[in-house]
Structure formats: C-alpha cells, structure tokens
Amino acid sequence: QASQEELKAAYRRLCMLYHPDKHRDPELKTQAERLFNLVHQAYEVLSDPQTRAIYDIYGRRGLEMEGWEVVERKRTPAEIREEFERLQREREERRLQQRTNPKGTISVGIDATDLFDRYDEEYEDVPGSSFPQIEINKMHISQSIEAPLTATDTAILSGNLSTQNGNGGGSINLALRRVTSAKGWGELEFGAGDLQGPLFGLKIFRNLTPRCFITTNCALQFSSRGIRPGLTTVLARNLDKNTMGYLQWRWGIQSAMNTSIVRDTKTSHFTVALQLGIPHSFMMVSYQHKFQDEDQTRVKGSLKAGFFGTIVEYGAERKISRHSVLGATVSVGVPQGVSLKIKLNRASQTYFFPVHLTDQLLPSAVFYATVGPLVIYFAMHRLIIKPYLRAQKERELEKQRETTASDILQKKQEAEAAVRLMQESVRRIIEAEEARMGLIVVNAWYGKFVNDNSRKNEKVKVIDVTVPLQCLVKDSKLILTEASKAGLPGFYDPCVGEEKSLKVLYQFRGVLHQVMSADNEALRIPKQSHRIDADG
Numbered sequence: 001q002a003s004q005e006e007l008k009a010a011y012r013r014l015c016m017l018y019h020p021d022k023h024r025d026p027e028l029k030t031q032a033e034r035l036f037n038l039v040h041q042a043y044e045v046l047s048d049p050q051t052r053a054i055y056d057i058y059g060r061r062g063l064e065m066e067g068w069e070v071v072e073r074k075r076t077p078a079e080i081r082e083e084f085e086r087l088q089r090e091r092e093e094r095r096l097q098q099r100t101n102p103k104g105t106i107s108v109g110i111d112a113t114d115l116f117d118r119y120d121e122e123y124e125d126v127p128g129s130s131f132p133q134i135e136i137n138k139m140h141i142s143q144s145i146e147a148p149l150t151a152t153d154t155a156i157l158s159g160n161l162s163t164q165n166g167n168g169g170g171s172i173n174l175a176l177r178r179v180t181s182a183k184g185w186g187e188l189e190f191g192a193g194d195l196q197g198p199l200f201g202l203k204i205f206r207n208l209t210p211r212c213f214i215t216t217n218c219a220l221q222f223s224s225r226g227i228r229p230g231l232t233t234v235l236a237r238n239l240d241k242n243t244m245g246y247l248q249w250r251w252g253i254q255s256a257m258n259t260s261i262v263r264d265t266k267t268s269h270f271t272v273a274l275q276l277g278i279p280h281s282f283m284m285v286s287y288q289h290k291f292q293d294e295d296q297t298r299v300k301g302s303l304k305a306g307f308f309g310t311i312v313e314y315g316a317e318r319k320i321s322r323h324s325v326l327g328a329t330v331s332v333g334v335p336q337g338v339s340l341k342i343k344l345n346r347a348s349q350t351y352f353f354p355v356h357l358t359d360q361l362l363p364s365a366v367f368y369a370t371v372g373p374l375v376i377y378f379a380m381h382r383l384i385i386k387p388y389l390r391a392q393k394e395r396e397l398e399k400q401r402e403t404t405a406s407d408i409l410q411k412k413q414e415a416e417a418a419v420r421l422m423q424e425s426v427r428r429i430i431e432a433e434e435a436r437m438g439l440i441v442v443n444a445w446y447g448k449f450v451n452d453n454s455r456k457n458e459k460v461k462v463i464d465v466t467v468p469l470q471c472l473v474k475d476s477k478l479i480l481t482e483a484s485k486a487g488l489p490g491f492y493d494p495c496v497g498e499e500k501s502l503k504v505l506y507q508f509r510g511v512l513h514q515v516m517s518a519d520n521e522a523l524r525i526p527k528q529s530h531r532i533d534a535d536g
Contacts, residue, residue: 002046004047007043007046007047007356008476009041009103011043014039014489015036015039016425017421017425017471017489018032018035018036018039018418018421019032019036020032020033020036021420025053026418028417028421031236031417031418031421032417032421034414034417035121035414035417035421035461038414040324041342045217049282058149072327074534080403081106094164099144100145100147100150101145101146101348102143102144102285103143103144103145103349103351104141104142104143104144104346104348104349104350104519105140105141105142105143105349105350105351106139106140106141106349106350106351106352107138107139107140107141107351107352107353107354108136108138108139108353108533109137109138109139109353109354109356110134110136110137110353110354110355110356111135111136111137112132112134112135112355112356112357113337113356113357113358114132114133114134114367115134115357115358116357116358116360116362116364116365117359117360119359119407123338129284132198133430135182137164137165138162138163138164139161139162139163139164139168139302140160140161140162140163141160141161141299142158142159142160142161143158143159144156144157144158144159145157145158148488152178152179153176153177153178153179154176154177154178155174155175155176156173156174156176156177157172157173157174157411158172158173158174158175159171159172161408165391167229169193169194169195169441170193170194171191171192171193171194171195171196171199172191172193173189173190173191173199173530174187174189174190174191175187175188175190176188183206183207184204184205184206184207185204185205186199186204186205187203187204188202188217188283189200189201189202191353196221196223197219197221197223197224198222198223199219199221199222200219200220201217201218201219201220202217202218202219203215203216203217204216204217209235211238212235212236212237212238213235213467214233214234214235214236215233215234215236216231216232216233216234217230217231217232217233218230218231219231219252223517226302227254228249229252230250230252230253231249231250231251231252232248232249232250232252233249234247234249234253234430235248237245239261239353239361242263242264242265243261243262243263243264243328244261244262244263244264245258245259245260245261245262246259246260246261246262248259248260251517253503254276254277254279254280255274255277255278256276256277256278256280256281257275257277258275258276258277259273259274259275259276260271260272260273260274261273266290266292267288267290267292268287268288268289269287269288269300270286270287270288270289270292271284271285271286271287271406272284272285272286273285275306279307280306280307280308281307282305282306282307282308283302283304283305284302284303284304284305284306285302285303286300286302286303286313287300287301287302288300288301288302289405292356295318295319295320296318296319297316297317297318298316298317298318298327298350299314299315299316299320300313300315300316300317300329301313301314301315302314302436306534307348308330309334309335310333310335311331311332311333311334311336312331312332313329313331313332314327314329314330315327315329315330315332315341316328317343318515319387320381321385321389321392323346323347324344324345324347325344325345326342326343326344326377327343327344327345328340328341328342328343328373328377329341329343330366330369330370332361332366334361335359336359337356337357337358337360337361337365338357338360338362338365338366338369339354339355339356339357339369340354340357340369340373341353341355342355342373348385351484351525356371356527379432382475394436395496397497397498399497400496400497401496401497404496408492408493408496411486411492411493412492413490414492415468415490415491416491418489419467419468419490419508420467420469422467422468422489422490423467426470428470429471429473430470430472433473433476437477437508437509437510438473438475438476439465439473439476439477439478439506439507439508439525439526440470440506440507440508441470441473441478441504441505441506442466442505442506442507442512443464443466443505444464444465444466444469444470444503444505444506445462445463445464445465445502445503446462446463446465446485446486446491446494446500446501446502446503447461447462447463447494447495447500447501448494448495448498448499448500448501448517449503461494461495461498462494462503463491463492463494465488465490465491466488467490468488468490468491471489471490472488472489476508476526477524477525478506478523478524478525478526479524479528480502480517480522480523480524481522482520482521482522483520484500484519484520485500485519486500486519499506499518499519500518500519501516501517501518501519502516502517502519502523503515503516503517503527504516504517504523506525506526506530508526511531511532512531512532513525513526513527513530513531513532514530514532515530
C-alpha cells in the first residue's frame with residue numbers, strides 16, 4: 001500500500017546510506033556499489049505501475065514468467081492479473097497429459113473370532129488347536145486414473161478385484177466426463193465384469209441456483225436374468241454457511257428414499273439421516289469433533305438403527321505424517337457383533353483393514369478393541385513415528401540448507417556489508433535520539449530461540465541485528481510490517497526452514513523495554529506493554 005512518495009523517500013534514504021561516493025575505504029566502496037545497485041533494481045520494479053502490480057500480486061515468479069513482453073503497457077492491476085491467469089492456464093494445459101490423479105483402495109478383511117469365540121471341546125484333540133486361528137476371509141482392490149483429454153474433457157479408467165471365502169471376480173469401467181459449463185457436467189460410463197454383464201450409465205450434475213444442485217445417475221445392467229435398470233437422483237441445498245441438506249431417491253434393485261442433513265464447521269461435523277427402503281430402512285446420527293492441533297486429531301461416534309439391527313460406532317483418526325492419516329473405529333452391533341476397523345490414508349491411496357472379533361456382544365472384545373489400538377498407537381508413535389518424523393525433518397532441513405547455502409552466504413555477506421555501511425548513519429541517529437530521550441536499541445537478536453526445556457538440546461541460532469534495527473528508527477519510532485524480517489537491510493536468515501523470532505531490548509524515555517516478535521508478525525515500538533518493571 002506504499003505510495004509513490006513513500007517509495008521515493010525510502011529510495012532516497014537507502015541511496016544516501018549506500019551511495020559509493022560516501023565511502024572512501026576501497027572495500028566499503030565496492031560493497032556499497034553492489035548494495036546500491038540492488039536498491040536501484042528494486043526501485044525500478046516498484047516505480048513502474050505494471051511491474052509493481054505484477055510483483056505485488058505474484059512476487060518474483062511473476063516477473064520471471066515468460067510472456068509478459070506481449071502485454072500492453074498502461075494496464076490496470078486487474079487486467080494484469082487476468083493476463084497472468086491466462087498464461088498460467090496455458091502452462092496448465094501443457095501439463096495436462098502428465099497428470100493422471102491416481103486413486104486406489106486396498107481392503108483386507110480379517111476373521112479373528114477365534115480369539116473370543118472358541119470351541120475348545122470340539123477341537124481339543126486337533127494339532128495346533130491351542131493357538132487361535134486368524135484368517136483373511138476377503139480382499140478388495142480398486143484403482144482409478146484420470147486422463148485429461150482437453151481442458152473440458154476427461155477420461156477415467158477404473159477397475160476392481162474382489163474375493164471372499166475363495167470366490168471372487170472383478171470389473172473394469174471407462175467413463176468420459178465433459179464439463180458443459182460453469183454450472184454443470186455430464187459423464188458417460190461403460191463397464192464389464194466376470195460376475196455381471198455389460199454396464200451402461202449416464203451421470204449429470206447441474207447447479208440449479210448458487211445454493212442448490214442436483215445429480216442424476218441412470219444405469220442399465222445387463223445380465224443372464226435380463227436388463228436391470230437403475231436410477232438415483234440427489235437434490236442438495238445449502239441451508240446456511242455450514243449446513244447442507246440432501247434428498248435422495250433410488251429406484252431399482254434396492255429402491256429407497258433418503259434424507260440427510262450435514263453440518264460441517266471448523267471444529268465439528270454432524271450428520272443425521274433417515275432412509276426408507278427395500279430391504280433396509282434405518283435412522284443414523286453421527287458426530288465428529290475436530291481438535292485444532294498440529295496432528296488434526298478427530299474423534300467420532302455414531303448410532304445407526306434399522307430393520308437390520310442396531311450399530312454403535314466410535315473411533316478416532318490422526319495425522320501421522322505430512323501425507324498420512326491413521327484411524328481406528330470400533331463397531332458394536334446386534335446381531336453383527338464386535339469389529340475393529342483400521343484405516344490408513346496415504347496421499348490418494350486408502351488401506352482398510354476390517355477385523356471381525358466376535359459375533360456376540362462380549363465385553364472383553366469391546367475392551368480389547370478399544371484399548372489395544374490406543375496402546376499400540378502410542379507405543380509406535382513414541383518409538384517409531386516420532387523419531388522417523390524428526391529424522392525426516394532434519395534431512396529436509398539439511399537438504400534445504402545445502403541448496404540455499406550459496407544464496408544464504410551471499411545474503412550474509414550483503415548483510416554484513418550493509419551493517420558496516422550503516423555505522424556512521426546509526427551514530428548520528430543515536431545522537432539525535434539521545435538528545436530527545438527517544439528510542440535507542442540496546443540489543444537486538446534475530447533467529448531461533450530455545451526457551452522450552454523439552455528442546456534444550458537444540459542449538460540457539462541467532463544473529464545480532466542491533467545496528468540495522470537502529471538504522472530503521474525514525475522520529476523515535478520503529479515500524480515493521482507483516483513480512484519475514486530476513487529481507488530487512490542488514491538481516492539474513494541464520495536458520496533456513498526453522499521458526500524465527502526477533503528479540504529487542506530498547507530504551508525509551510530512559511526506561512528499558514523488551515519485546516519478542518514472530519518472524520512474520522508486524523511490530524511497532526515503543527509500546528507501554530513492552531516496559532520492563534523495576535521489580536523484574
């Protein structure tokens with residue numbers, strides 16, 4: 001938001017500070033020339049309305065992007081934004097053929113009922129019967145990829161394989177989707193499998209209003225018994241900012257009508273649904289609480305009751321790495337029994353392990369299904385996951401330091417040169433501030449501070465920025481905007497990739513003040529709240 005007058009004033013001040021003619025020492029003169037040229041380059045960008053608009057919106061990557069030479073001069077920032085987005089779209093279209101967006105699911109069903117429902121009398125003479133028999137009784141694998149054909153057309157190829165108790169089969173599907181307008185799209189689907197005959201389907205999505213949309217899916221399934229038609233229609237509407245209402249009608253083999261309300265906020269997710277249909281009718285209520293922590297922890301519970309019985313589920317999920325989420329759910333139902341469902345999401349792949357523990361409601365099965373995963377998770381998190389993530393972060397930081405080492409060294413040399421060039425100006429500023437009992441920076445440090453005892457083994461990495469900070473004082477005030485302080489004159493990044501802070505000890509009206517500010521936090525001093533009490 002700086003005006004042209006403010007830019008000119010800052011440019012003149014830095015020019016006076018770094019002008020080569022103001023320094024007689026040959027080494028200082030060389031350093032001043034280099035910094036003076038950098039200031040001049042920055043002013044050239046910011047003083048031109050077009051290049052400034054590009055830089056303000058997109059930073060250096062916008063200035064370095066090819067194609068700006070064809071842009072007319074005298075364009076507004078809005079027109080420049082449109083031009084940049086056009087160039088971005090052209091680049092995205094060139095990348096379309098390289099993007100397939102693969103998605104997959106692997107499900108492995110485990111029968112562990114022998115852990116709780118054993119028939120000791122019947123099998124007591126069978127060799128090896130003293131050990132519970134845990135079996136894999138079903139598996140399911142599905143995979144899909146997308147192949148963008150044009151900016152509006154996409155081909156989707158998917159397939160799945162399933163097996164249960166020795167019997168199985170699979171199918172393959174091809175869908176062609178076209179975005180017809182900003183309000184909707186249509187999709188044609190063709191499929192075939194060894195258990196079922198050919199499938200032809202049509203799906204249409206349409207925004208009726210800004211707050212309402214409809215989806216219709218028609219399908220024809222060919223089999224030895226004839227043609228089985230099916231139709232599913234979903235009408236959805238935004239009830240408020242965080243709440244959606246759904247009405248679903250399904251006609252075909254399993255006809256049903258379903259209505260549901262879903263409320264999703266920053267801290268919770270609530271769903272209530274009612275279905276009337278053949279063969280199942282039910283009512284379901286579920287709630288999920290989202291903790292606002294770094295691991296994105298969520299706990300959930302649900303109750304589902306209908307003609308098939310009653311099921312109560314509860315569980316939790318947590319982010320264990322940058323791209324992985326681990327979750328576990330306990331399902332207790334009549335007559336379904338007790339099951340434990342473990343799910344791992346890794347990027348676009350899902351691994352699902354439903355473990356059936358017992359057909360009866362046994363307290364021991366519920367207890368072990370609840371406590372067992374918690375004990376195993378906390379043990380793995382402490383002994384495996386946490387050390388792995390720490391080592392991974394260290395490797396990434398080390399790699400980042402290596403790739404930026406030459407650039408950081410150059411920034412360090414420029415910062416040290418700037419500090420040497422500031423000495424005379426800072427001396428005059430301090431004399432003026434002392435005369436009016438104004439703002440004097442006693443000490444200032446920038447970098448990584450370690451105050452937590454749990455991180456006492458970590459190394460403190462800070463640099464002294466007393467001189468450059470004092471140089472920014474004007475009329476007994478120091479104002480820093482919301483941006484990384486590593487870019488200030490006389491500053492550089494002493495710990496790439498790590499959290500940094502600025503700690504300032506200053507004197508105002510003869511009284512000591514102290515403040516610590518986060519790297520990207522705005523700072524304005526002096527302030528009464530920074531004052532150090534005499535008792536302290």
